Amino acid sequence: MALGRTFRITPALFPLLITAACVSQTNAPNAGNPLADSPQPRTATYTCADGARITIENLGTSVRVLGPDGASEDLPASPANQNSRFGEAHDAIVIDGRDALVMKGGKTPLTCKR
Template identity: 45%
Template sequence: MGAPGLGSSAGSRGICAASLLLALAAGCTTASAPSGQAGNVAAFSGPVTYSCEDDMRMTVERNGPRVSVHSPRGLDLDLPASPPGQDARFGEALYAVVLEGKEALWMVNGKTPISCTR
């Protein structure tokens, strides 16, 4: 039996696990750009071409809350903001792209991510 006033060991572990998950989830969000300031993607207009590993290229074009991507492996996709309302991460199903300043990371589920720069 545990000391009086202390929760069970299993209950304490559950609280610790829940706290850890909340901390990790908080680290996955980004603050919105203040009004009047451009975010990561809004900083460019028209298609932007990135140079990627292994002499590959990727083209990204902003379309409202989505981006149109011509991927390094030749796929043409329209990807929504993920989560909605931010401007750095886009993806659905098997594909995702993260745009940070002049860098981009192209990801396909089950494959090694491809780093790109502009």
């Protein structure tokens, strides 16, 4: 008797299970922080963990990084088809919402916030 009831209920629940499996999870990691998804502006100033301030100018397929000493460095997108990771040789920047991870060859990576 219980087995017959299970077979009658299963077809009714099947569409519900399929729908639940198709729910979008695109914002799951940042669900509690709406600012984490804010796009990179054309020019933004970041304050780094060591107290230094850098400016990142988004040029589309590359970024220009202006250091606290006034020196600038252009870093291409890496790989070329995306807009959050930039770098070449031993230097790189990863932009994630309002955060930027700055990596310079031979130095400890530095977290910076916009």
